[in-house]
Amino acid sequence: MSADLLTDPAEALHATFGFSAFRGVQEDVVDRVLAGRSTLAVMPTGAGKSLTYQLPAVMQQGTCVVISPLIALMHDQLRSATANGIRAATLTSADMDREQTIDRFRAGELDLLYIAPERASQPHFRELLSKAPICLFAIDEAHCVSEWGHDFRPDYRLLRPLMDAFPEVPRLALTATADAHTRADILAQLGIPEEGLIVAGFDRPNIRYTIRHRESVARQIAQLMADVPGPGIVYTTSRAKTEKLAEQLAAATGRTVLPYHAGLEPQVRAGNQAAFVASEDMVIVATIAFGMGIDKPDVRFVAHEGIPKSIEAYYQETGRAGRDGDDAQAVMFWAAGDFAQARSRLSEIEESRRAGENARLNALAVLVETGSCRRAILLRHFGEDPPARCGNCDNCLDAPGVIDATVTAQKLLSAVFRTGQTYGFGHVEKVLLGQADDRVLTRGHDQLSVFGIVDGDEVRLLKPLSRALQARGSLLPTEHGGLMLGGDARLILKGEASVQLVLPPKKESRGRRDRSGSGGGVNPVGDPLFDALRELRRALAQEASVPPYVIFHDSTLREMAAVRPTSLGALGAIGGVGTRKLEAYGDAFLQILREF
Structure with missing residues (x-):
């Protein structure tokens, strides 16, 4: 200087x-x-x-x-x-x-x-x-x-x-x-x-953490985009998914959605990244190759369409939301197959690292399957002693039901074992429900002691229980897509380990969706002064070939719109207006402020 x-x-x-x-x-x-x-x-x-x-x-x-x-x-x-x-x-x-x-x-x-x-x-x-x-x-x-x-x-x-x-x-x-x-x-x-x-501590109180079972992920993320205006990042687990999901989201929402992964032509990849950094409402769908190189402060949501590698990776990736301190959302959509794939990949890494990676996967499973505060689990992972409830994660805002499902888990694990640990969930479920189709009859599984032992309220627990047991490693994938016992399955069968099951939340009705904390109330949308300040910022950013946030953050423009300074001295007292920026942009912003 x-x-x-x-x-x-x-x-x-x-x-x-x-x-x-x-x-x-x-x-x-x-x-x-x-x-x-x-x-x-x-x-x-x-x-x-x-x-x-x-x-x-x-x-x-x-x-x-x-x-x-x-x-x-x-x-x-x-x-x-x-x-x-x-x-x-x-x-x-x-x-x-x-x-x-x-x-x-x-x-x-x-x-x-x-x-x-x-x-x-x-x-x-x-x-x-x-x-x-x-x-x-x-x-x-x-x-x-x-x-x-x-x-x-x-x-x-x-x-x-x-x-x-x-x-x-x-x-x-x-x-x-x-x-x-x-x-x-x-x-x-x-x-x-x-x-x-x-x-410094790891808490990011402005980020709302939500974890949901993945159903129709394009529809789920399109709904998130409708609820949360502003820039967003969607992380996917493969290059092919990146491009397909970007197309689906663009078609469903009408917003600009671009892909980013290491397989794109370098100039396309760089162009998509530059467009995202400069944008005030674009969404980028990316593999984890994207992100460490991004210091964009106004990302309003980060979504994962599958599980990340670890809690550390999740914390870092979700941490790209809300760097400006304004409200932001982190939403993960997961399925049992994510953990099945991740556990099958453990056999491919060198033995010295396997135990550590398995421990990381187990920690992630706890975060995904918990009925308690997500933020507390994240912070305890990094050695902190947080309050039991944060008030800004899905479980704190809408507490799920948690039941002891040990007996049903024993039935499910027993059916997997007695059918030979080679069949997928669909077949095991039919055996437990007593549904004798040709495959069940041909293999004699209608004669097993576990045939038809699940009915009534237990029926609806089987799918979420299968997901939970796969997440914690009690059920593992076989080479051909079946299920076999793993982890603590035998302890559960002997009654030496319990299974607490988080009941999936009831489907939300579109009309009653809670939009608080979504980022929608962050900026005074419709305030003509704020809009005019943003328009000036956009023009100055284009002229200087920099992203708008490099000129001033939204929080600085909000303070300008609220305080309405009328002199350079007063403008210089606004947070984020340093000497160099006051000299470069002060007169232009004062002109807009005086017009109002």
């Missing part, structure tokens, strides 16, 4: 970002960095992690070197930093101005230099560092350094020798998703002392 470095963090915060106060643990992290002490900050997505290195970078001589895993993420951060007057550059294979960037870096003319771990670990980059003034190493998405983390990247393991060559430069590692085991590994791998750990 300017040659006159600000020494007071609060002053620098307001001048650079337009904020009057730090959020959460930001100030603690910034203070440690400015004191030259290495730190691992575990902060939830949307808590302002990037500010904790960007602010020290503009307050100190020299460049902060930011190691980041994806080019798209770097370019996103670059746009936002530049809009705030921060001198930033990227050094990637996609940049045409590499020589100019290197010259600026050597001359000390950069506050931030973004680089990928693969390039950072090369000998020629270490040589370049020795010829440039550096004030900080910032390692973004630091869980990638740990084999315990869910996005392990081997090149992150080569960063410590690089940083050890510059012992006087502090290091700041940042992640949103690291349990206690992963945190300890990150500290060890990056050479950060244990006293340097700052954990």
Whole structure:
């Protein structure tokens, strides 16, 4: 920024970002960095992690070197930093101005230099560092350094020798998703002392968590889109599903819905991502290849059309919603087959990792099948001690019925065992219900002791019970699509383990659907001043070739519309209006405000 470095963090915060106060643990992290002490900050997505290195970078001589895993993420951060007057550059294979960037870096003319771990670990980059003034190493998405983390990247393991060559430069590692085991590994791998750990807490209170059984997923997500205006991300489990679901949703809703996966032509993929980032209402249907490179604050919902890889992955993927602090929704649609597939894939990974992956799958099954607070389960997974109820997940808002279904589970498991552990649920169900079709008669299954032992109220429990037992691993898929006993099935049969079943919610009537917290009330839609401010923002964003949120967040426009400042001084007091943005856009926004 300017040659006159600000020494007071609060002053620098307001001048650079337009904020009057730090959020959460930001100030603690910034203070440690400015004191030259290495730190691992575990902060939830949307808590302002990037500010904790960007602010020290503009307050100190020299460049902060930011190691980041994806080019798209770097370019996103670059746009936002530049809009705030921060001198930033990227050094990637996609940049045409590499020589100019290197010259600026050597001359000390950069506050931030973004680089990928693969390039950072090369000998020629270490040589370049020795010829440039550096004030900080910032390692973004630091869980990638740990084999315990869910996005392990081997090149992150080569960063410590690089940083050890510059012992006087502090290091700041940042992640949103690291349990206690992963945190300890990150500290060890990056050479950060244990006293340097700052954990902000994992709660994202503005996100409403909902988990539903998958029926007609295109219809279910189309209904979610109708209930929740604004941008959304839909995660799918395969490339083929991505393109098909995008077409179905576009046809059903009339909204722009585009696919994103690694198999698309690079220019198509990049174009779809750019369109989503710039949009104020588009939905993107994507594999998990999409997301880590996105820092879009106004995503109003994240939907999963199947189970994610783990609770850590779920937390990170849902965390892409509501980064601006406004209401957002995270909705997962799942089926028993998701767990069956995931458990069958466990046999394909090396044995040393199998137990850990199985434990992750079991933890995810608990989250999916619980009748208690979803948020509490998520937060306990990361070592927190939350209240028993959050008031903003489906189970807290509409408590499901939970019954002891151990006896019915014993009947179901017994039927699977007695029919030879080779048949699918449909056949086992017929045996239990006493339905003697040709297949049942031919195989003599009408003569089994389990034939016809389920009737009355138990009948409606069989399908949800089959799903629940598959989720927890008590029933496993056979090679040919049948079911066999697994996990704690024998303990259940012996009465040494119980089965609590969450009863599926009754079908909602369209007219009585609860739309509160859906994101629909976030912006004062129909307020002509707010609409005019948004229109101006859209025009300025197009002119500057940046997404609208880079100019100002919706929350800033809302405050403008509410306060109606009439001078540059008053406009500069609005949250999110820093010095650089006030100079660049202040007069244009004041003109609109004065018209009203």
